[in-house]
Amino acid sequence: MITKDDIKKLADLARIEVGDKEAESMISEIGPILGYIDQIKNISGEETVEAADHRNVLREDKVIHTPGEYTEDLLSSAPHREGNYLKVKKILG
């Protein structure tokens, strides 16, 4: 049975803030879902997993764009930037 602590731990791992109240209410929603998907254990089959009909696609590793062609378009979406860099808070103390 999944507990509130489990949910808080998973939320931490997934980098999502989940309040105490929401974690509490998630127990009653997630519990039955896990109970339901558990039936997958009844299926038996080969241990070898096939990769469908798809195959690896390779291409030449070459530059096809002019340098900076999309830089402004892409960086203009960033919440914080400094010049041509994305800006985040200091990571190392």
Added chain:
Amino acid sequence: MIDLTTLTIASARKSLDKKEFSAVDLAESYLAEIQKKNSDIHAYLEIYDDVIGQAKEADEKIKRGETLSLLGIPFAIKDNILIKGKKSGSSSKILEGYVGTYDATVIKKLKEAGAILLGRTNMDEFALGGSTENSAYGPTKNPYNLARVSGGTSGGSAASVASSMALVAIGSDTGGSVRQPSSFCGVVGLKPTYGAVSRYGLMAATSSFDQIGPIGKTVSDVETVFNVIKGEDPLDSTSLSAGFYGENKMKPTISIGVPWDLVNQDGIDRKVLENFKESVKKLEILGFEVKDISIPSIKYCIALYYIINFAEVSSNLARFDGVKYGLHLDGKNLLEDYTLTRGQGFGKEARRRIILGTYVLSAGYYDAYYGKAQIARAVFRKEFSKAFSEVDLVLTPTAPTPPWIVGEKNDPLSMYLEDIFTVTANIVGLPAISLPSGFLNIREKDLPAGIQFMASHGREDLLFSVGKKFLGE
């Protein structure tokens, strides 16, 4: 006045070429419908401000005698497909205000074929749901009954076509997201073979299931759009070359299999079942051979589908971190920036699935869930290839219940069980189409019903063929 309710791509193209009306006239007619209906139905999140400009360009081309297959044809586009310079946000707060930096391959192809893009349509946030109730901007209502849901996740796209607010629409289908809203809104929706249409520029939900598909009033419209958007694309390595599955030979008779074990089980609405049986009879009268088939593992389809869905969704949504684009909420440090942005930017269902995905992929549970689901997927493929050695098509209802009342389903598991007939095509990568099959009389009101055909990989042609016969096209 242009009669939009009976207009098809072919008839519109003919009238445009014969100058019976211009592309601007046509676009204006749709804009007028949108003006009249969208505030009630809420199919569109935004109408583009350059629609008339696009239509004028189309008229110029028509004047020059160009005859592109979609020249002047007005489209609605789901909010998870990128258009350069236009907002696109998967109906999520975490992408509020985000502007596409390039055209998705389907958009590029539609533009090259002369299509007019009217606007972006509402959906369940990041294509997680089955009713558009998970949109951060509120649900899309069913055009046949505004108290009920349009279905989802491409609910806005399906409702726009059903209410003549677009001639055709583009949706995406991860577990039924084109077919189920098409069924709920009484229109035709196609999920192509996995790999048939490039997903470059589609926001990923479950990468091993996602396909882009057209929605229209007729099978012919859906076929026309499919022929424009399909094809191999170097920008999507899962896209397949033409003829990848071999040459398609049309058979003199098409046989249909019904997995009656699945269709007859508890939880399938009685009226849905009645309508389905009538459809089977109609197909028999049309000369199709319909037989019972057994797909033993199909009963595990929902469990299998959701394990893989949770796992891939949690991975795909990891990219939304408040650093590169979209919403950013400021915390004490970088970690808090992430947790606040993701905690408040994602809606409830997205947060729930991220947590479930993190759980099924975590050490100690991986083999029991994700590993087992991958084995199950291989079993499914084998059983379906056996089924398709016996019949050409597999037939089911599209959805197990009629469209429900907005807000009626509040527990997530009951919502997941609505996908029972549609997820299998995504699990196996099969093409599948939903066709309108009349109406269900629910509390004195008629609501659309739908049936679904699945074909073997690459056999969209069989779906179109049976679909046209069924609908009398």
